[in-house]
Amino acid sequence: MTSTAPPPALAHSPAAASPPAVRLRGLTRHHRDVRALDGVDLDFLAGTFTAVMGPSGSGKSTLLQCAAGLDRPTAGRVEVGGTALEGLSERRLTLLRRDRIGFVFQSFNLLPSLTAAQNVALPLRLAGRRPSRTEVREALARVGLAGRERHRPGELSGGQQQRVAIARALITRPAVLFGDEPTGALDSTTSREVLDMLRELVDRDGQTIVMVTHDPVAAARADRVVFLVDGRVTAELRSPTVESVAARMTALETAGTRPTDGCRAPTDPTPAAPVPTRSGSC
Numbered sequence: 001m002t003s004t005a006p007p008p009a010l011a012h013s014p015a016a017a018s019p020p021a022v023r024l025r026g027l028t029r030h031h032r033d034v035r036a037l038d039g040v041d042l043d044f045l046a047g048t049f050t051a052v053m054g055p056s057g058s059g060k061s062t063l064l065q066c067a068a069g070l071d072r073p074t075a076g077r078v079e080v081g082g083t084a085l086e087g088l089s090e091r092r093l094t095l096l097r098r099d100r101i102g103f104v105f106q107s108f109n110l111l112p113s114l115t116a117a118q119n120v121a122l123p124l125r126l127a128g129r130r131p132s133r134t135e136v137r138e139a140l141a142r143v144g145l146a147g148r149e150r151h152r153p154g155e156l157s158g159g160q161q162q163r164v165a166i167a168r169a170l171i172t173r174p175a176v177l178f179g180d181e182p183t184g185a186l187d188s189t190t191s192r193e194v195l196d197m198l199r200e201l202v203d204r205d206g207q208t209i210v211m212v213t214h215d216p217v218a219a220a221r222a223d224r225v226v227f228l229v230d231g232r233v234t235a236e237l238r239s240p241t242v243e244s245v246a247a248r249m250t251a252l253e254t255a256g257t258r259p260t261d262g263c264r265a266p267t268d269p270t271p272a273a274p275v276p277t278r279s280g281s282c
């Protein structure tokens, strides 16, 4: 008997079945004479966790802001959940950001006078919906904060506040959660707890996460690390380890844009080794 079922490794792979949650093509952003992004091509597959790294000023935050529709690129294309952002009016873009995109920052940006539950409910209220108590309670439970509904930010630890911010970002069930250094303000133990939670959101719920970080320990929790230099993707690591990420960062910071440990830059013209993917890989 023949079977048409995919092999097991692919059958459970969200990346194999779905279109990318976010697709960037030729993404370019100039600030006057500064090229913050210079023709970035990347796919962020649904249900995967990607870390974006690079030296200071390499364009990481700009990439996130453009991908999230918070900044308009100078050229190129951003698609989120199959919708192209460039043709959207400000109003449509605002709606798409509200409904399809979650964003968390290093500073948690919670409203101090509101409870955790009220903070989490805010995006739905802004959308004109009255969220049910159960919905909000479940959102907080997803990030390990069951029972903390009535606490105000000042009554929560830094890690708990970031969890509330993540629950708030996820309450609309966005296609992608972007994080700009979400663990940057946390101590190492709390940072690990938040990273454990992000990892679980990907593995358990199939959430797509894209996170900028300077921390190799944080980046090593992702499925893939993308390295930016001078607004370009210079390389990426799959199944990263702390050591491989740290080595790559050291190589980038000491030797300029050319990787030195065997991985290839996507646009490297040196003919010695094949370029395995459009955006480079190891």
Ligand SMILES: Nc1ncnc2c1ncn2[C@@H]1O[C@H](COP(=O)(O)OP(=O)(O)OP(=O)(O)O)[C@@H](O)[C@H]1O
Pocket: 031, 032, 034, 035, 036, 054, 055, 056, 057, 058, 059, 060, 061, 062, 063
């Ligand atoms: N609003 C702006 N006006 C002018 N230049 C800008 C603006 N925003 C960013 N830039 C420049 O664009 C480049 C990329 O900045 P970006 O903040 O994206 O880098 P980054 O990799 O996130 O840096 P860091 O790791 O230090 O946060 C930098 O040279 C920065 O000075």
